[in-house]
Amino acid sequence: MNKLPTTVDVTVVGGGSAGLAAALASARMGAQTLLIERHDRLGGMGAVANVHTFCGLFHPDVASPPEWLNPGIPEEIGKLMMQRVGTKPEVMGSVYVLRQHPTTFSQIAAELCANEPLLTVATNAQLTANRFHSDHWTLEIKTAGSLSEVTSSAIVDTTGSATLAPAASIQSNADIRLHRPALIAEFHNVLGELTDSARLQIAGGIVRAIRSGQLPEMLLGVTFRASPAPREVFVTLDLEAGGMEWNPGAPTCVENAFSSAKEALLKLWQHLQVTEPAFSSCPEPIWPSDLGIRESTRWIGDYVLTANDLLQSRRFEDEVALAGWPLEMRETARGPKIRYFTRPAPAGIPARCLRASAVPRLWFAGRCISADHEALSSVRVMGTCLATGQAAGILAAQRR
Template sequence: MGIKIKCDVLVIGAGVSGIAAAVAAARSGMRTALAEKDSFPGGIGYSGLLQHICGLYLNSRAVPEETLNDGIAREVANRLHQLSPRNKVKKIGQVYVLPYARDDLSSIFNSMCRAEDKLSVMLDTTAVSVKKKGDKIIGVRLDRSGTAYKITPGVVIDCSGDGNAAFMAGADYQLSPLSERQLPGFIIHLKGLNTRDETLPVKVPYYLSKAVEAKLFPSYIRFTAFSYAEAPDEGFLKINPGHEHSRSSRVVLKRAEKMLRYLAEKLPSFRGAYIAGTSLRVMDREGRRVCGEYTLTEDDILKGGKFDDGIVKNSWPIELWDTKKGTVYKYLKPGEYYEVPFRCLKVKGISNLLCAGRCISVTHEALGSTRVMGTCMSLGEQAGLAAAYYIKNGRYPEGIQDI
């Protein structure tokens, strides 16, 4: 039993990639369903308490005037700037990012979805199983508070971050062993910081390393990063719990409270600081990487690889949150970018399944560059456009000019 629904395109997961995929498919005239297990759109881009959208711009010496990719990523960047004009492209180290307010992002996503009458957004709805016949997905079962929905989709786009739909469909995937997998993250929003001290981003890891040496905290605490927010008395602590430690938000929060007491003893700025909010949960930087028809590598990225079916440009460095070394960056040459080929989105062996966002077909190292939000949004959009092309033509586009 269950409610039966037919659609052209089913998108699973409404993070930044899923929203872009669903909106692009609906704008192309497809009857589109977007299923999201949480009660809000935006995925990590909303629940993660992040401050910057990365992967939107070319990293050259000149301040970029436009996003590297056009389409939905540019539209979202422009709308974010309209809503909060103070949020302008900013250089951090060697890269350009766009500061954003998550409520702005959420309102833009909601308005983009509402504008599409062919798009049905199903929140609190989890994809629980996938039925296949031959090399095709013929049904996906969704669950919303105990009510079953049986979807018959033309094309499925897996934007679940972790390749959950591909996994349920029996697709091949890569998953790094825990010892090599990137560290997950948990963000703490602080208020009540006393005196603004621009050296805190250096002092915080220094004092925390000392505390780790003194065995006051587990070793991963030395990778904790501090950054100031726009308001002078606010900041963020980015904690990166080791894989061998608890993922429970409650446990990480308790540790953060202890850490804050320790920092208040060492640094006057922290004396009045308190925790004003946290990310919803401990968030994975790396999960399943679904095997596609091509797997993008570190070499492709660093040499600025271009492809006949290149669909998304990216200039973001390989940024790995290593369990032993902390953050390690490998940069492209200034002014250089690489392309992600469409084959990284085409799931091997399943003709009507695409993936987009964090779970595309890349190596562990390449994921360090492709996983950022600007790139994930463009990947989602291209998957939505390709799915629409498939429904109209019975095949995927050959190259970028086809889309």
């Protein structure tokens, strides 16, 4: 890790999709920028939780060839991913997606950051406190057992859970409708192609094994998707995680959800080894570092983006990014409920969703932007997080 600077123009807290884009955009605007990430690598959910598809990168009209929705960093990262892993946009349902690889995403992120002379990246670094003074912030950052203080003219919160503003943020489980978490494991040495009919056959076998009591019921909604890497398959298990009691901010709750999902997926792996020839020489799955958390706490900004804004493809005078992914409600572990925009046209995301006037010199982006529960089910996807991150980085650098 580079030594932490004592004074910077912009600090970006959280190195997921949004934070990566915010930091790159800020440094490219000429601001001395610090990006801090508590994990050992960048990429957030797209790296440490094995989320393996970029959604929201393309215009929502699938009747036309794929068109990048947000120019700049989202397009740059999408194109690099296509070159490195050999994927291209595919139609899934009525939207374009781009398969990505979590390891490659971290590598691309590290390389892009290393090319920016004004950007310092601190991994294994956690923000532990923040305080606003009349025209700057002081941040307390913990790295390898030591505490440092950094003075920053502006901050971007891309922690995914509005970590910088507990007092001003919205606890989205107040209405008890949090999108469900999931565990995504990597299965290696899977033989043959994972065609739709192969997937159906596997699903049928799992249902039969659940009915006969051989496998736990929580495996009912498990999904399989081929990775861009050969012989690798991502297996996603959506979780009820205690239903109403699920609290993504409580470490014990997250650990319990992780271990119960891991136990179920281990049983599935053992079952597939004997029942599905394609999985017969599969070693124990590789586990992600983190549980996949779709929704936790987010900001209430100067404007709260609504489901209706998105469904009506509403545009705003102060829009700084575009959303094109449908509302993908995942309130139970039994699969998504999808609502497409009324017309195949993007919706705007106003700058007011990335700031709260009461909190000066601070912007937010990614899955903690100011949006209601339904709207979040669209704007939380990585393509949109890259776009709101880029916008917040530019705004922070301009107002430093």
